[in-house]
Amino acid sequence: MRDEKGRERLRQVTRRHFFRQTGFGVGAAALASLMRDDLFVPAVRADAALAPRPPHFAPRAKSIIYLFMAGAPSQVDLLDYKPKLAQLSGTSAPEEIFKGERFAFIRGTPRLLGSPYRFARHGQSGAQISELLPHLATIADDIAILRSVHTTQFNHAPAQIFMNTGHQIVGRPSLGSWLTYGLGSESAELPGFVVLLSGENSPDGGKSCWGSGFLPTVHQGVEFRSKGDPVLFLKDPEGVRAQDRRASLDLLGELDRAHLDQEGDPEIQTRIASYEMAYRMQTSVPDLMDIAREPGAIHELYGTEPGRRSFANNCLLARRLVERGVRFVQLYHRGWDHHGTSPHDDITTRLPSLCRETDQAAAALVKDLKQSGLLETTLVVWGGEFGRTPMNEERNGSRYLGRDHHPRAFSLWMAGGGIKPGVTVGETDDLGYNTVEDAVDVHDVHATVLRLMGIEHTRLTYRFQGRDFRLTDVSGNVIEPLLA
Numbered sequence: 001m002r003d004e005k006g007r008e009r010l011r012q013v014t015r016r017h018f019f020r021q022t023g024f025g026v027g028a029a030a031l032a033s034l035m036r037d038d039l040f041v042p043a044v045r046a047d048a049a050l051a052p053r054p055p056h057f058a059p060r061a062k063s064i065i066y067l068f069m070a071g072a073p074s075q076v077d078l079l080d081y082k083p084k085l086a087q088l089s090g091t092s093a094p095e096e097i098f099k100g101e102r103f104a105f106i107r108g109t110p111r112l113l114g115s116p117y118r119f120a121r122h123g124q125s126g127a128q129i130s131e132l133l134p135h136l137a138t139i140a141d142d143i144a145i146l147r148s149v150h151t152t153q154f155n156h157a158p159a160q161i162f163m164n165t166g167h168q169i170v171g172r173p174s175l176g177s178w179l180t181y182g183l184g185s186e187s188a189e190l191p192g193f194v195v196l197l198s199g200e201n202s203p204d205g206g207k208s209c210w211g212s213g214f215l216p217t218v219h220q221g222v223e224f225r226s227k228g229d230p231v232l233f234l235k236d237p238e239g240v241r242a243q244d245r246r247a248s249l250d251l252l253g254e255l256d257r258a259h260l261d262q263e264g265d266p267e268i269q270t271r272i273a274s275y276e277m278a279y280r281m282q283t284s285v286p287d288l289m290d291i292a293r294e295p296g297a298i299h300e301l302y303g304t305e306p307g308r309r310s311f312a313n314n315c316l317l318a319r320r321l322v323e324r325g326v327r328f329v330q331l332y333h334r335g336w337d338h339h340g341t342s343p344h345d346d347i348t349t350r351l352p353s354l355c356r357e358t359d360q361a362a363a364a365l366v367k368d369l370k371q372s373g374l375l376e377t378t379l380v381v382w383g384g385e386f387g388r389t390p391m392n393e394e395r396n397g398s399r400y401l402g403r404d405h406h407p408r409a410f411s412l413w414m415a416g417g418g419i420k421p422g423v424t425v426g427e428t429d430d431l432g433y434n435t436v437e438d439a440v441d442v443h444d445v446h447a448t449v450l451r452l453m454g455i456e457h458t459r460l461t462y463r464f465q466g467r468d469f470r471l472t473d474v475s476g477n478v479i480e481p482l483l484a
Contacts, residue, residue, distance in 0.1 A: 049218045049273045050192045052184040055454025060418025060484070061379040062186070063322040064179070064449065065329045067315075067362055069354075070160060070203040071336030074388035074403050075411040076432040077115045077347055078355075080147050081128040084430035085390050086114030093391050097433050103389070104154055104405040105339065110391035112431065113401060116348060125422030132355040135363035136413075141422040142366055142375075143415045144482050148426025148435040151386050151442050154407045156337070159385035160205035163442055165213065166471045173213035173462070175446060176328035178471045179453060180219045182460045187325030189284035191222040194326055196314040199334035199357075210330060214464040218270040221330065224289075224317070225309075288324065291316050302364040312361035319368055322378050333358055336384055340393050340402015347401050366415045375416035379452055383412025390432045409435050412445075418452040420484040443476035451478045 076082050093110050103110075118131045123140030136143070153159035158168035165172040173181070176193035185192025195210045203209050210221030260268040291313060292306040299305075303312045311333045318329045335354055343349040362382060369375035387410025388403035395402070409428045415421070427437035447457040450471065457476050461468040 049216065049269060050180060050185045052186050053182065055183060056456045056459060057454055059452065059454025060377075061416070061452045062377040063325075063327055063329070064176075064379045064381065064417070064453070065318045065322060065365065066175070066331070067358075067365075067380065067382040068160075068164075068203070068209075068330060068332045069336045069358070069382065069384040070199070070205075070332050070334040071156065071338075072159075072384040072386045072388060072405065072410070073336045073354075074115075074338055074347060074351065075147070075409065076388065076390050076403075077117055077351060078130045078133060079128075079145055079411040079413065080409075080428060080432050081119040081130075082115070082390065082428075082430065082432045085112060085432055088112045088431070089114030093431075097431065098391075102154070105393055105395050106389065106391060106404045110389070111394070112390060113392035113403065116401070123422065125424070127422070127424055132352055133359050135359045139363050139366050139415070142370065143413045144419045144421065145411060145413045145424045146426055146440070146445075146479070146482065147409075147411045147424065147428060148437065148439050149383075149387075149410050149412060149441070149445065150435055150439060151407045151410075154386060154405045156204035156385060156405075157206070159405075159407070160203050161208050163385045164205065164209040165211075166443060166446055166473055170208040170211070171213050172469070173215045173219065173471070174208075174210050174221065175449065175471065176210060176221050176330060177212040177215050177219040178450075178460060179328050179455075181215050181462065182455055183327060183453065185325060185327045187327075190288065190321065190324055190326050192327040193219065193221045194321055194329050195221040195223045196317060196329070196331045197223065197225075197334075198309060198311040198314055199332070201334050203332050203334055209332070214469070215462060216266050216270050218273050221328075224285075284324070288320055289317070291320070298368065301368065303360045310361075311358050312364075315361040315365040316368075319365060319372075319374070322369075322374060323372075338388060338402050339395060339404065340400040341395055341398050342400060345400075345402065347403065369416060377417060379417030379419065379449065380415045381412065381449070382414070384410065386410050406433075408433060414482065418484050419482055423481065425479065425481045438479075438481065440477075440479050441475070443472040444479055446471050447476035448479045448482060451483070 076085065089112055091112055093112050098110065119128045120131070121127065122129050122137040125141050127140040127145055129137045129140060151159060151162060153162045153168050161170060162168040164174045180192035193210070212220035256268055256272045291304060294316065298316070302316050304316050305313070311331065314331045318331060321329045338345055338347045338351050340346040366375065366380055369378050369380070387406040389406040391404070393402045393404045409432060425438055426435060426440065428434060429436050450457040450460065457470065457472045461470045
């Protein structure tokens with residue numbers, strides 16, 4: 001941190017720019033006088049931007065791997081067994097449960113749709129898991145299933161942004177950004193927050209799902225490509241020697257630091273840190289991405305194929321990233337939108353296909369972390385942005401089975417990092433429509449994740465535009481039954 005003299009100079013520079021760039025005269029001066037003295041965050045050394053920082057209390061987890069199933073998996077076909085719904089399948093849904101409800105696509109009186117898939121109890125915990133997830137069933141005693149999550153959003157983009165940032169409108173920092181802001185990173189050679197994509201395309205919420213919002217951009221997620229060059233432009237141009245690159249970065253760093261002293265813009269710090277991180281990544285990333293070096297038994301466990309773009313490869317990369325001290329790794333697998341307008345988005349063709357793409361690798365990740373001892377300090381989270389209706393969507397009379405968006409109840413699972421294994425928390429009604437026990441919202445999930453990382457969620461704040469913001473906004477309660 002700068003000394004008081006340096007901080008005062010930064011304030012003066014900031015005020016000078018404020019007056020220079022505004023034309024409101026006395027009104028602008030009056031506004032400036034109302035601002036807090038510490039509104040502008042003092043500069044810190046660029047190489048310390050992601051340095052490890054102590055948590056509020058002893059953490060159970062040191063890193064997180066978040067498996068985000070973009071598009072919203074159907075909870076009643078995967079993790080929330082509803083025999084009553086199966087008995088009433090094909091009958092009209094009770095009007096009292098949907099009267100006044102706003103659906104994305106359902107019109108008129110919908111018909112109930114029971115799951116076409118069998119559920120069975122697994123492990124000593126007796127967790128009810130669908131036949132579509134046979135690999136998850138093998139780790140039933142290592143995971144905790146949360147069946148009672150609800151959200152305020154029922155369209156994909158705002159729901160994904162809400163699930164990641166705690167707010168449905170773009171511009172807020174994501175969970176990974178808050179974590180690196182609060183805790184830094186234990187890796188000096190890799191970004192503290194890495195994003196890996198697979199599936200049909202990018203999430204509906206786009207890069208806002210892993211953006212840094214109003215936090216310094218050094219905290220935003222860095223997307224690694226799982227095929228081809230993982231990060232573009234990391235390689236030196238042909239004919240450029242390593243020592244020449246180092247010399248040019250040193251000169252550029254001196255110019256940027258001089259610019260920082262003059263302007264006081266914290267984004268200049270981010271620029272310096274980014275250049276230095278990119279230089280170190282030229283060595284660290286190729287080694288990281290070379291999963292072909294992994295033993296054959298590991299490839300068999302995950303179902304990985306080096307050189308392919310796949311969820312399985314990304315799960316293995318996630319383990320390699322946390323091994324190297326990366327704080328937050330987020331995997332997005334897009335395509336879980338089961339509306340039933342065609343075989344490409346129904347629950348009888350597309351849903352089983354998606355489960356085959358992801359189930360083995362997700363379970364393998366937990367097994368691999370456990371056998372290496374990393375599961376004790378790594379929190380794994382699996383889930384989407386909302387749930388699916390227990391009614392058939394039947395858009396435009398479609399004969400394919402599908403489910404509309406459903407924010408009132410959905411499921412996710414967690415493992416490792418202080419999570420109580422082998423428990424199922426929360427319950428929905430007999431039709432899987434509303435939560436009836438241990439209802440939790442997105443802010444509660446975030447508060448719980450932060451608690452496991454050693455952070456009191458109400459104390460992780462950042463002052464922006466005159467107020468203190470936090471990931472959990474003005475709510476959030478830790479989900480105590482999930483904690484070991």
